[in-house]
Amino acid sequence: MMTRNGAAPPRRIPWQERRSQLLQRACELVAQEVQLGGNGLLKIIDSVAKKFSGSELGSGRRLALAPKTLQQWWYLWNANGRTQSVFALKYKTVERRKTDPLLLRLLIEEALQTGASLAEIVGNLNNAGAKISLQDVRAAFPRGDLRKLERSRRELTEYRLQLEKNFTNASAKWRRVVLKQRTATLRKILNKDAALERRILRQRDQLQRKFLQADARAVRRRERIQRELFSRIEDAK
Numbered sequence: 001m002m003t004r005n006g007a008a009p010p011r012r013i014p015w016q017e018r019r020s021q022l023l024q025r026a027c028e029l030v031a032q033e034v035q036l037g038g039n040g041l042l043k044i045i046d047s048v049a050k051k052f053s054g055s056e057l058g059s060g061r062r063l064a065l066a067p068k069t070l071q072q073w074w075y076l077w078n079a080n081g082r083t084q085s086v087f088a089l090k091y092k093t094v095e096r097r098k099t100d101p102l103l104l105r106l107l108i109e110e111a112l113q114t115g116a117s118l119a120e121i122v123g124n125l126n127n128a129g130a131k132i133s134l135q136d137v138r139a140a141f142p143r144g145d146l147r148k149l150e151r152s153r154r155e156l157t158e159y160r161l162q163l164e165k166n167f168t169n170a171s172a173k174w175r176r177v178v179l180k181q182r183t184a185t186l187r188k189i190l191n192k193d194a195a196l197e198r199r200i201l202r203q204r205d206q207l208q209r210k211f212l213q214a215d216a217r218a219v220r221r222r223e224r225i226q227r228e229l230f231s232r233i234e235d236a237k
Contacts, residue, residue, distance in 0.1 A: 015057040020087040022063055026052045027077045045071050
């Protein structure tokens with residue numbers, strides 16, 4: 001790609017190469033200071049290390065350079081022709097394994113539906129016989145998306161806990177209402193039963209009085225008939 005003026009854009013330097021360049025410049029500065037014959041070597045190394053430590057490497061990295069580390073690099077650099085190749089990192093970049101997009105989708109759906117974390121879901125799958133690397137799964141997510149997924153899982157968990165709390169409170173309130181209504185109904189039944197019992201007692205008393213009154217009239221009538229009969233017998237004599 002060319003810029004508007006036709007020139008090629010500046011090449012983006014990898015952080016590993018930027019690191020080698022900074023260490024080369026640091027060691028060259030130490031060599032210059034030593035040649036000038038100012039302070040001693042250790043003081044020069046200490047001063048240069050403070051100057052270069054914390055320098056930006058790119059990709060969010062910074063150079064960590066302690067005086068003792070720079071001292072080791074200085075002797076190694078000085079003994080190997082003072083070339084920048086001395087500072088090359090001695091490791092190979094391992095290509096990251098790709099995670100199946102369908103598996104990622106299933107994991108996301110499971111996390112959103114159940115509220116479980118990726119670690120729990122992957123652990124359950126591995127216990128069932130699957131072979132899934134949690135590290136590979138996390139690496140397949142962009143950092144922002146992974147944070148959003150974790151935040152969604154926490155929000156879902158909090159929402160479910162709130163729903164459970166609301167249901168428990170509503171259930172307790174419903175039980176109190178039912179118990180109150182049941183108590184009120186029972187109280188009404190007892191009141192009606194007491195009123196009915198009093199009514200029955202009144203009716204029984206009334207019937208008993210009527211029976212006694214009728215019995216008394218019958219006794220008086222019988223006595224009157226008896227007197228009349230005795231009187232007729234006397235008259236007949």
